[in-house]
Amino acid sequence: MSLSVRIDREACISGGKCVADAPQAFRFDDEELAEVLPGAVELSDDRLKKIARNCPGQAIVLVADDGTEIDPMAV
Amino acid sequence: MTGQPPTDITLSRYDEVRDAYRHKDLAQSLYDEAELVMADALIVLHGDEHRARRRLENRLFRRETFSFYERELIPPAIDEQLAPLVAAGGGDLVPFGRRVVINLTAMVAGVDRPTGSAAESEALYEYSCRFSEGATIVHSTRPKDEVRAEVAAAIERFDAEVFRPSLERRRQLIARVNDGELADDALPRDVLTVLARNADALDLPDDVIRREVTFYLQAGMHSTANSFTHAVHEIFTWLATASAYDDERVRTDPLFRQRCVHESMRLHPASPVGRRRARANVELRNGTAVEVGAQVTLDLMAANRDVDVFGADAHEFNPHRTVRSDTAPWGHTFGGGMHACIGMELDGGLASEADTDPVEHLYGTVPLMIAALFAHGARPDPDDLPTLDTTTARRNWGRYPMRLRLEPSDVPVLRPVP
Numbered sequence: 001m002s003l004s005v006r007i008d009r010e011a012c013i014s015g016g017k018c019v020a021d022a023p024q025a026f027r028f029d030d031e032e033l034a035e036v037l038p039g040a041v042e043l044s045d046d047r048l049k050k051i052a053r054n055c056p057g058q059a060i061v062l063v064a065d066d067g068t069e070i071d072p073m074a075v
Numbered sequence: 076m077t078g079q080p081p082t083d084i085t086l087s088r089y090d091e092v093r094d095a096y097r098h099k100d101l102a103q104s105l106y107d108e109a110e111l112v113m114a115d116a117l118i119v120l121h122g123d124e125h126r127a128r129r130r131l132e133n134r135l136f137r138r139e140t141f142s143f144y145e146r147e148l149i150p151p152a153i154d155e156q157l158a159p160l161v162a163a164g165g166g167d168l169v170p171f172g173r174r175v176v177i178n179l180t181a182m183v184a185g186v187d188r189p190t191g192s193a194a195e196s197e198a199l200y201e202y203s204c205r206f207s208e209g210a211t212i213v214h215s216t217r218p219k220d221e222v223r224a225e226v227a228a229a230i231e232r233f234d235a236e237v238f239r240p241s242l243e244r245r246r247q248l249i250a251r252v253n254d255g256e257l258a259d260d261a262l263p264r265d266v267l268t269v270l271a272r273n274a275d276a277l278d279l280p281d282d283v284i285r286r287e288v289t290f291y292l293q294a295g296m297h298s299t300a301n302s303f304t305h306a307v308h309e310i311f312t313w314l315a316t317a318s319a320y321d322d323e324r325v326r327t328d329p330l331f332r333q334r335c336v337h338e339s340m341r342l343h344p345a346s347p348v349g350r351r352r353a354r355a356n357v358e359l360r361n362g363t364a365v366e367v368g369a370q371v372t373l374d375l376m377a378a379n380r381d382v383d384v385f386g387a388d389a390h391e392f393n394p395h396r397t398v399r400s401d402t403a404p405w406g407h408t409f410g411g412g413m414h415a416c417i418g419m420e421l422d423g424g425l426a427s428e429a430d431t432d433p434v435e436h437l438y439g440t441v442p443l444m445i446a447a448l449f450a451h452g453a454r455p456d457p458d459d460l461p462t463l464d465t466t467t468a469r470r471n472w473g474r475y476p477m478r479l480r481l482e483p484s485d486v487p488v489l490r491p492v493p
Binding site: 012014056058 | 130
């Protein structure tokens, strides 16, 4: 499976763990909420799952090839 | 509807506690009895209000800020407080730990220390003790009305002597920035400044700002200071029967020493329980149904000792323990979900991995304090045994005498070098 990632801006609490853990994949936008960079596609699924699990706001949404959202705690 | 009150439940397995922490319909309720000091503080907020406040405050708690603290501020703060103990050949680690931590937490919270004197730090510590008793009144072994009266008196004094002057100074600075007289970076980077600057946008009256500041002061102070003495005890107890190799690693390998601290943190969460109240009917992953209004107790002591996650020896201190990739070595000690401890990385740093660079790594305040002890040949005082704090049901050390050596150790790697 190859996961992609998006940010739920409503849920983001600007914790910054994703930005600190994977600066090639995440950065802060003008409102200091997380946004995804093109480098995110280079991250392995396992790495993305770990980053999503560590997000205190649960704002990192993992998406499978078929478009379904993946629960990072269930995989 | 049966008219029966909802059934409260207790969760004690690691995975179900994690599930509850992450559930958005389970709201904080541990501080329901602590309104005097905790009403409207970040940790009791929920939903939009919580998100708006945390977004602002999180900007102060970035990893690069912690790295700066770790390189520039924390080592001298430790050395300053350790020097008198070293000169005396030893002393009680409990006041040492609290003096180091109170100055750091005051800085983060935005509590001014105009004279920088030891007496001033001690006064702040006394305030933090009263506020902490108020916050953890649910676990107090003393008459609760008596505790509440003491806390109310302390709040009144703190407001007049410490909070108002600190707030006024920041308001004047903010006004000068707004007038273009000062640059933005002239403002202190602390919680009080952030809240004072955004008070109108977030509709924050002064008493709410004060409770937020006192929350940071007491929460940062006690969790870190107690974590330090627990780690000291666990490490030295373990060393009494450890191999020569392990003994050497604790003294010379900062990553392993940090692993020891994380193992101690797992065994000693600052609060033995978390509490949540269901805002809607909830079904947890394991099928447990939680009725709206029900209280959910998260037994952190039990969950952090879950043998299915931490192994058959989960009750023991074992820094060689390996954990699943989805599990923190400190377990649920820093909470989880939206209320995960905002200062977690400042306290314990980051968990190391196989490819971690020990020079660049973030260790956290407690591992740095432990490193400083080993640098001075610390060992428990055989003639003066440690005793527990009897004023709380929480199992914390009240006194922890330790002997120290005047000359620094010749052990080379005690602290990361920039």
